[in-house]
Amino acid sequence: MFSEVLSPVDEIAQRWQQGQLVEVAITDLSDGGDGVGRYAQRAVFVPDTVTGDRALVRLVRVKKQFAQGQLVNLLQPSPHRIRPNCIVADRCGGCQWQHVSYDYQQTAKREQVIQALRRIGDFEAPDVKPMLPVDHSLGYRNKATYPLGRSGTGQVKAGYYRKGSHRLVNLNRCPVQDEQLDPMLAELKQDIQDRGWSIYDEKQHQGKLRHMSLRIGRRTGQVLLTLVSTTRELTGLDAQAQVWQDRYPDLLGVCLNENSAKTNAIFGAKTHCISGQSHIEEKFAGLRFKIRPETFFQVHTEQAEALLQVMAQQLELTGNELFLDAYCGVGTLTLPLAKRVRQAIGIEAQVQAVDQARQNADLNGIGNVEFLPGTVETVLPSLKVLPDVVLLDPPRKGCDRRVIDALLQQRPKQIAYMSCKAATLARDLKLLCETGQYRLKMVQPADFFPQTAHVEALAFLERVD
Numbered sequence: 308m309f310s311e312v313l314s315p316v317d318e319i320a321q322r323w324q325q326g327q328l329v330e331v332a333i334t335d336l337s338d339g340g341d342g343v344g345r346y347a348q349r350a351v352f353v354p355d356t357v358t359g360d361r362a363l364v365r366l367v368r369v370k371k372q373f374a375q376g377q378l379v380n381l382l383q384p385s386p387h388r389i390r391p392n393c394i395v396a397d398r399c400g401g402c403q404w405q406h407v408s409y410d411y412q413q414t415a416k417r418e419q420v421i422q423a424l425r426r427i428g429d430f431e432a433p434d435v436k437p438m439l440p441v442d443h444s445l446g447y448r449n450k451a452t453y454p455l456g457r458s459g460t461g462q463v464k465a466g467y468y469r470k471g472s473h474r475l476v477n478l479n480r481c482p483v484q485d486e487q488l489d490p491m492l493a494e495l496k497q498d499i500q501d502r503g504w505s506i507y508d509e510k511q512h513q514g515k516l517r518h519m520s521l522r523i524g525r526r527t528g529q530v531l532l533t534l535v536s537t538t539r540e541l542t543g544l545d546a547q548a549q550v551w552q553d554r555y556p557d558l559l560g561v562c563l564n565e566n567s568a569k570t571n572a573i574f575g576a577k578t579h580c581i582s583g584q585s586h587i588e589e590k591f592a593g594l595r596f597k598i599r600p601e602t603f604f605q606v607h608t609e610q611a612e613a614l615l616q617v618m619a620q621q622l623e624l625t626g627n628e629l630f631l632d633a634y635c636g637v638g639t640l641t642l643p644l645a646k647r648v649r650q651a652i653g654i655e656a657q658v659q660a661v662d663q664a665r666q667n668a669d670l671n672g673i674g675n676v677e678f679l680p681g682t683v684e685t686v687l688p689s690l691k692v693l694p695d696v697v698l699l700d701p702p703r704k705g706c707d708r709r710v711i712d713a714l715l716q717q718r719p720k721q722i723a724y725m726s727c728k729a730a731t732l733a734r735d736l737k738l739l740c741e742t743g744q745y746r747l748k749m750v751q752p753a754d755f756f757p758q759t760a761h762v763e764a765l766a767f768l769e770r771v772d
Contacts, residue, residue: 323347325369328379333360336415338423338729340403340760341375351376354470355397357407358415359385387411392445392482392758399476401467402483402758413438413754416762420729420752428733429741434749439613444757448606449589451484452520452573453492455499455506463500465492465519473509483758485523488530491555495519495532498550504541515541517566518573520600522587523557525608529587530558533600537567539579548582560584562600574601592643594671602663603636607755614753614765615643618723621748621767622696624648631694631719633683633710634701638664640725642673644698651676652694654686684709693717699724705731711738718744722768727755732764739768746771 331344333356342356344364350373353364361383364376391397391405404412417438424433441447453465456475466478480489499516507514518535532551534541541563548561560583566575578585578600586597589604592612598604605611618640624630624647632641635653637660645651645668655661655678664678679686684707697719699706705728714722722745726732739745745768755763 323349323366323369323374325366327366329364329366329376330382331362331364331376333358333362333385336407336419336760338419338760346374349373353378354403355406357385357387357404357411359387395466395476395478398469399467399478400470400472401481403470403760404758405482409444409757412757416754416760417752419760419762420732420750420764423729423733424736424750426733427730428737430733430736430747433747436749436751439610439617439751439753441607441754441757442609443607444754445482446484446486447609447757448481448484449525449604449608450520450522450606451481451488452518453478454518455516457506463496463506465496484521485525487523487528487557488521491521491530491532494554495551498547502541502543502547507537512569520564520573522598522600524587524589524598526590527588528557529589530555531560531562531585531587531598531600532558533562533564533578535564535566535573535575537565539563539565544581552582558583559587564600591639594642594667596637596639596667597663597670598637599659599663602660604639605755607757610753610755610763611639614725614751614763615640617751617753618698618725618765619644619647621751622721622723624696628695629692630696630698631687631690632698632700633687634699635664635678636660636700638667638676638678640698640700641676641678642668642671645673645676648696649675652690652692653678654683655680656682683707684713688713688716690717694719696721697723699735701726701731703728703731706735708738711735714739715742715744718770720770724766724768726764726766727761729762729764732766736766736768744771745769 329346331351333342333344335343337343341352341354344351353376355378363380365379366374367377368375387408389408396405421435424430456464464475464477466476479493505514507517515536520533522531552558561581563579564574565577586599589596628648630648630651632653635641635655641653658680661678661680748767750766753763
């Protein structure tokens, strides 16, 4: 079996070809979660490995400077390797690092931020703090959205896709979602099966049910169930929704979201409340928030709250500031910080989120805040006032260059930049600092997504006067 294995002495002289078996020592973890080693002076990316592993690897995708490999046999396990908490961790694409000890996950994530700041941002010695401690590395997710499918025998499946594919891994429990949701999963699938509702086939663009989404308030215990379907017409849906509400006392509402488009986007534009109410409430930073099916809300409630405390401490708000929250969503961070400043402004592209942010402000009696609809790159340059403090919390792609240019023109005293992708954070921080107008004070990384390779980071910039 191992006759194809090449010795280190011969490896440089041998061909670099797909299907080849090679021995690789894993020396690092990539920001995508794969282990990284070298063969024939080229990088090899291997899923399901960790720094310190020595592995037999099959090259499955070969490029000039790198290859992607598949773990064939673990020759020597790393001291950072552990037994996964999930029985389908080797197949499911929901988590990449179930096999990595949690302490080393923290080390790897902090190093990911440091390397991005050095290599992309050109910061020689960035002050990156230790990872913000986490209380919940399992059972932390307050939202789980599962694609639906059918097995070969026609049984309804719900789960996550296999790594690098659209083949569904069926789940009856998930160790990273709130444990209160676990008992519901198998029962909901069986009810869908018994109702005979058709399941959407993305290749044929036929069938009805596409996804099943569960949300829970970590502080309130309230649950919201949403089915995503190509149509509102599901026979017996109203009756079944009432059965679910009678069965689960904490289930406050059952919704149906319509999405008939040929798209990878989960939610469509229309959401119908079938039974109960169309939102749950959550308590965050001492405030109450209404959360609907499509609302963006950080999946790790406790970590988001801890990072907010770091933000408030570092900004040292006096109560006299004009605070601007770009990409504000439903006001999750805007409203707690509005209580510490003279006036707050939030900018958000999604009109529905703006409406919810205004409702959340009214719900908490916060009157010194204004929410403006529109993209940040169009609204920010047109503001009639100059903010003292700006919070940036953009999507993974980072800030549009027009946002950076507007900030350099307006020159707020402080900028806090919260990011879920270290590479785009480093890119944007470089643009803000290379003119000499701003200095990077420090970066606080935080783990919002334990058991995955994703890391959140909060950077603080101060104006150079």
